[in-house]
Structures are given as structure tokens and as C-alpha cells.
Amino acid sequence: MMTDSIQSQPESTTGVTDTARPLNVAILGAGRIAQTMAKTLTMMADSPTYSAMVTPYAIASRSQDKADKFAATYHLPHAYGSYEAMLADPAVDLVYIATPHSLHAEQAIACMRAGKPVLVEKAFAANLEQARAVIDESDKTGLYCGEAIWTRYMPSRAVIDRIIDSGRIGAVTGINANLCYPMTHKARLTDPNLAGGALLDVGIYPLTFIDMVMGAQEIDHLATSMQPYPTGVDAQSTTTLYYADTTMATALSSMLCVSDRGGMVYGTEGYLVCHNVNNVSAVDIYNTDHARVDHIDMPEQLTGYEYEVAASVQAIRAGKRDTIEMPHADTLRMMALLDQIRDEWGLVFPFEHQD
Structure with a gap:
């Protein structure tokens, strides 16, 4: 009988030895x-x-x-x-x-x-x-x-980093990002047994956008609230992260509605408007007078997934266990943040209950 799980195979340390072939x-x-x-x-x-x-x-x-x-x-x-x-x-x-x-x-x-x-x-x-x-x-x-x-691997990440590092918008003091899609028709998203809800599916993208701007800076504290779906998973939520350097960053996610998917980075000398935090298509730069001073389109891509695949292949060929774009430390930091947010809501998946 076939199940969702995989029966463990014998342990092996075999890997790719011929790095010249695809x-x-x-x-x-x-x-x-x-x-x-x-x-x-x-x-x-x-x-x-x-x-x-x-x-x-x-x-x-x-x-x-x-x-x-x-x-x-x-x-x-x-x-x-x-x-x-x-x-x-x-x-x-x-x-x-x-x-x-x-x-x-x-x-x-x-x-x-x-x-x-x-x-x-x-x-x-x-x-x-x-x-x-x-x-x-x-x-x-x-x-x-x-x-x-995928957003960790895309060229847009380096573009945004270069703009911020150049000082064109001054010191970053605020970030705002959102991603919302009507998705309650998908059974897995409303099922708590499958770790459903907006947070792990789409909410991770606004939070990742914020994390890519702020890096590994420690979050001092956060404030969060959510509206539950009838099955108990989160239908929509907002979370504000407070950093020790006084930066505030807010993330909004929902599986009930459509949003503009915008990512905003606010600085002392201007701000960035990033179009679609889930796959940034362009970045606009504004000055303190709200005049657009630059527009940068992202490179043409196949689907956007090619970057994560290429990075993985390069890491495997180099004998590495993770990538520069998404090291294990970043994965663990983001998972800890997602846990902390759910803890604040009191949202526990059924398989997480302890006997």
C-alpha cells in the first residue's frame, strides 16, 4: 500500500562523483x-x-x-x-x-x-x-x-542589496511587504493536518523580503495578530517586527483576498517600491520629494525556479551542504520566526500536540 511517507532506505553517503555531467x-x-x-x-x-x-x-x-x-x-x-x-x-x-x-x-x-x-x-x-x-x-x-x-536566489535580491548599500535611499528605517491570494479552494491550505494556513504558504514571502533586507539582525520583539479560518488555520495575519536599530517592518498575508504584493523599503533619503515580493519584476527608486528617480526592470527569466536549481547544482558539485543564497542558518532563523508567530497566536498543528 502506498502512503504519504517514505520507508527509510539504508543509510548511504553516496553522492554525485562525476561533476562534469548534468x-x-x-x-x-x-x-x-x-x-x-x-x-x-x-x-x-x-x-x-x-x-x-x-x-x-x-x-x-x-x-x-x-x-x-x-x-x-x-x-x-x-x-x-x-x-x-x-x-x-x-x-x-x-x-x-x-x-x-x-x-x-x-x-x-x-x-x-x-x-x-x-x-x-x-x-x-x-x-x-x-x-x-x-x-x-x-x-x-x-x-x-x-x-x-525562490526569491532568495533571484537576481532581484542583488539589485535591491546594491541600491540599499549604495546609500541612495539613506539609512533604512522601515519595511512593508504583503502577499495575498484567494486560495481557500485548495484543500491542503485549509487542512491543519497538512500544516495549512496562509503563513507557511504565502506569509513566508513578505517575511523573507524583510529578512533579506535586514539580514541576520536580531529581532528585539514582535507584535502579531491573525484571523482564523473555520478549520483553525490562519486565514490572514499581520506581523510587525521591531529591530534593535529602531527599524520597524510589517508583513501582511492572506489566503482570502488579492493584494498588490508590494514590497516597500523606507530610508532617510528616499524609498524603494518593489513590484511583487513573490517574484520582483521591477524596482522603482523615489527621493524625499516622492519623485521617481530610477526604474530598474529585472532580467528575463525562464520561470524563476532556474536560479534555485542552478545554485543547488553548483553547491553539490562543490561538495557543499547548502548555498550562499540560503544557508542552513537562514533556514533555521526563518523557521524559528514562523514558530514564534504561531506561538503568539496559539496555533498548534494536530501532529505537534504532545501526549
């Missing part, structure tokens, strides 16, 4: 985000920039029929009707985990124990305890384990 990438899970990754891998394989990095190799689902249809649609040569079958394939070099948050930790650990490096979709895990267990396994096996939060 890595065979397998996708674990066949939902919507897996489809976007499959499209990305296909486009990368056809791109002069990325073709030497990856080969779209396999899909693993709990259903052989679903896996076969997925493989046919995206021209993947291998389709597995169980996760265990995919892990038994010695040709798999990297597994992209595209299942609900609540399954990430168990599946990532099983992959690494089978000798497979992993790129784990955000949120990396359901909570900090799970995230630590995954990274501990990366420590034990020496295998790469990355978090696939």
Missing part, C-alpha cells in the same frame, strides 16, 4: 508546484545557459497512473508509482520535494539516507524541530540540503 533531477510529488518545476527543468535542459547543469529525469507519485501522465506531459524518462522506487534508483542525483509542508521533514530525511541530495520546497518544514532534524541529517550524511524559496 545532474539527474527527480521530482517527489506531482502537484501544481511540481508541474512548474518540471517545466523549469525542461526549459533549463534546452537552454545554452543551463543545459550542462541538469537533466529532467523522473517523477515520483503515490500513483503509477498519475506518475505516468505527469512524465508523458513533461517528457520525463522515468515515472515511479511510489517514492521508495524512486529512491532505489541509483541514477537520481537530486530530489526536489514538492509535497505539503507537513511531509517535508520525513521525506527529506529519507532521501538523504538513500544517498540523495535534496532541494526542499518552502516552507522547509512545519516547524523548527523538524527543520533541525533535516539539517542534522545533512550533517550526518554530508549531503546537500537546500530550501527552495
Whole structure:
């Protein structure tokens, strides 16, 4: 009988030894985000920039029929009707985990124990305890384990950093970011057993936008509130972070409504308007008179996922367990923040209850 979980394979420290060839990438899970990754891998394989990095190799689902249809649609040569079958394939070099948050930790650990490096979709895990267990396994096996939060890897991040570092908007004192989509029609988002809710799915992006601007600066305290969905998960929320340097940053997320997805960085000499914190398309710079003094469009991309894949391949080839863009320390810091916010709300997922 096939289940959501993966039975542990024998521990292995095997990894990619031939760094000259493209890595065979397998996708674990066949939902919507897996489809976007499959499209990305296909486009990368056809791109002069990325073709030497990856080969779209396999899909693993709990259903052989679903896996076969997925493989046919995206021209993947291998389709597995169980996760265990995919892990038994010695040709798999990297597994992209595209299942609900609540399954990430168990599946990532099983992959690494089978000798497979992993790129784990955000949120990396359901909570900090799970995230630590995954990274501990990366420590034990020496295998790469990355978090696939795409905005960390995009060129827009470096563009925003350069503007702030240049002093064009002066000293940063405030940040505001939001991301909201009507998504209650998706069953996993309203299901507390799958770590549903807006926070882990879309709320992580405004918080990540703030974190990328502020870096590892310690948060002095926070204030947060949320409106629950009838199932008990968070439907929408707002969180304000207070930093020791007096910077205030506010994040808004919702799965009930549409928002402008804006990211604002306020400074003593001007401010930035970043269009779409979930995939910044352009940045406008304004001066103290609210006059726009510059407009910067982001480079054309395949889907936006190619950056996290390329960074993962480079890390694996270099024998590293994480990337510069999303080191394990940043993953743990963000998971701790998400836990702290849920603690303030009193929101506990059913699988987190202690006997």
C-alpha cells in the first residue's frame, strides 16, 4: 500500500562523483508546484545557459497512473508509482520535494539516507524541530540540503542589496511587504493536518523580503495578530517586527483576498517600491520629494525556479551542504520566526500536540 511517507532506505553517503555531467533531477510529488518545476527543468535542459547543469529525469507519485501522465506531459524518462522506487534508483542525483509542508521533514530525511541530495520546497518544514532534524541529517550524511524559496536566489535580491548599500535611499528605517491570494479552494491550505494556513504558504514571502533586507539582525520583539479560518488555520495575519536599530517592518498575508504584493523599503533619503515580493519584476527608486528617480526592470527569466536549481547544482558539485543564497542558518532563523508567530497566536498543528 502506498502512503504519504517514505520507508527509510539504508543509510548511504553516496553522492554525485562525476561533476562534469548534468545532474539527474527527480521530482517527489506531482502537484501544481511540481508541474512548474518540471517545466523549469525542461526549459533549463534546452537552454545554452543551463543545459550542462541538469537533466529532467523522473517523477515520483503515490500513483503509477498519475506518475505516468505527469512524465508523458513533461517528457520525463522515468515515472515511479511510489517514492521508495524512486529512491532505489541509483541514477537520481537530486530530489526536489514538492509535497505539503507537513511531509517535508520525513521525506527529506529519507532521501538523504538513500544517498540523495535534496532541494526542499518552502516552507522547509512545519516547524523548527523538524527543520533541525533535516539539517542534522545533512550533517550526518554530508549531503546537500537546500530550501527552495525562490526569491532568495533571484537576481532581484542583488539589485535591491546594491541600491540599499549604495546609500541612495539613506539609512533604512522601515519595511512593508504583503502577499495575498484567494486560495481557500485548495484543500491542503485549509487542512491543519497538512500544516495549512496562509503563513507557511504565502506569509513566508513578505517575511523573507524583510529578512533579506535586514539580514541576520536580531529581532528585539514582535507584535502579531491573525484571523482564523473555520478549520483553525490562519486565514490572514499581520506581523510587525521591531529591530534593535529602531527599524520597524510589517508583513501582511492572506489566503482570502488579492493584494498588490508590494514590497516597500523606507530610508532617510528616499524609498524603494518593489513590484511583487513573490517574484520582483521591477524596482522603482523615489527621493524625499516622492519623485521617481530610477526604474530598474529585472532580467528575463525562464520561470524563476532556474536560479534555485542552478545554485543547488553548483553547491553539490562543490561538495557543499547548502548555498550562499540560503544557508542552513537562514533556514533555521526563518523557521524559528514562523514558530514564534504561531506561538503568539496559539496555533498548534494536530501532529505537534504532545501526549
